[in-house]
Amino acid sequence: MPSRRTFLRSALVAAPGLWLAPELVLADPYRPALHRRLGGAPVRIRGTVSAGGSGLAGVAVSDGFDVTVTTADGSYELISSDRQRFVFVSTPAGFRIPTTGMGTAAHYLPIRPDDSGDMTANFSLEPGHDDTEHSFLALGDTQTQTAFEMQRLHAESVPDMQRVTARLSNAAFGIAVGDIMFDDLSLFPEYERAVSRIGIPFFQAVGNHDLDMDAGVDPESVKTFERHFGPAYYSFDRGAVHYVVLDDVLWHGSGYIGHLSADQLTWLARDLRLVEDGRTVVVFLHIPALSSQYRRRGQDRPSTSVSLTNRELLYRLLEPFNAHLISGHTHENEHVLEGGVHEHVLGTTCGAWWSDDICHDGTPNGYAVYSVRGDALSWRYKSTGQVFSSQMRLYAPRDGQPELIANVWDWDPAWQVVWLEDGVQRGRLEPRVGLDPLSVSRFDGDDAPAHRTWVQPMPTEHLLHADISDARGSVVVEAVDRFSRTYSSRLS
Helix, strand or coil: CCCHHHHHHHHHHCCCCCCCCHHHHHHCCCCCCCCCCCCCCEEEEEEEEEECCEECCCCEEECCCCEEECCCCCEEEEEEECCCCEEEECCCCCECCCECCCCEECCEEECCCCCCCEEECCEEECECCCCCEEEEEEEECCCECCHHHHHHHHHHHHHHHHHHHHHCCCEEEEEEECCCECCCHHHHHHHHHHHHCCCCCEEEECCCCCCCCCCCECCHHHHHHHHHHCCCCEEEEECCEEEEECCCEEEECCCEEECCCHHHHHHHHHHHCCCCCCCEEEEECCCCCCCCHHHHCCCCCCCCCCCECCHHHHHHHHCCCEEEEEECCCCCCEEEEECCEEEEECCECCCCCCCCCECCCCCECEEEEEEEECCEEEEEEEECCCCCCCCCEEECCCCCCCEEEEECCCCCCCCEEEEEECCEEEEECEECCECCHHHHHHHCCCCCCCCCCCCCCCCECCEEEEECCCCCCCEEEEEECCCCCEEEEECC
């Protein structure tokens, strides 16, 4: 009897010719998508994947729809279509990530058949060091629109990442999870110059502000992105972890929704067939599979522009694995435990659209640093210009209220947060949805902040409260994260 995993993946690839066009997705965005096989003239792609002149066996090669693996001598053959834009290799563990001259990943070749419909695509990889233990940086929404904002990225964010990377002996790569730009795609070269200075290979996921918005519907809207960074979705391996980058922004000509295309889901099912059950799989995407923003704002269901409409299909494909999603888009930091996966919604490198040095939930602008040992993942949010131990901001009781408030921006339910008086533990702090007081002071009002007057404070779940009305001594908040690391801050 076939396993549930086999059944679910077969269901995604068993109905050729069926497709949901953008207008049908908009009419019913929560309807499951079935795949279509892209038309066009067939293209026969042949080639090898090699290192040091020797072929590499078992390496995945794909055109974004079909996936094949190299034979014992490193050769492969793939029947594609002239409507597919790239053939790419899933860089295996233990080999260097190929890069362009600007440091962005170059694991792909454009599909350009000859007059007979044939093409040769050879990939030469370089052996690297043992990457069983490795680290990576994840950037949410750099989102630069002006020279002023790009200058801040270069002057503040890049040096901070350079320092962190220099301290990591095993930094493997970085990734920007979309909204690299704020609509002005002519600034992509400046982003490339920025990441080239960090000194590690960089991957990119496409965001809703990285699109050619005058290009009609997908997939035409990602052509500029593809000219700079190659395919909008792909996979690779480092150590024991399988990494996947997805494009979950569906552009329909006058706007976007969070949606994974049918062809992409078909590709993902085929890609994951090559991954052993139980392995750690990390998926990068721009729009969260599920943002809790709707609950915090008292809404009945997620907005189609803030969460994935067909996330259940993604959850099911990831069921056999120890899966993490890493996303951005909402300019706030949160952890969502849903669908059997742990989703990390990142605070942004640009904060609240470069209006200040905090996001609209009070999280400092910054990025996340992940460490991998074997198949175990750990992480910590890194605020730009601050030390790693800076993980919270305290607010004293005010306006006659007895409560201490701690904004612990990387908090999740596994954290333990307590308050102490004169070194003696007095009680726990409990989470409650609310507005960060600093965000309110800087962003509330029609004319604030001056740089982006439309920014408003966002309710967050990582505000923790405690009644300290009877405290007379020195108050300290101590937080222990899920990895048993301790942070403390004194109430001034």
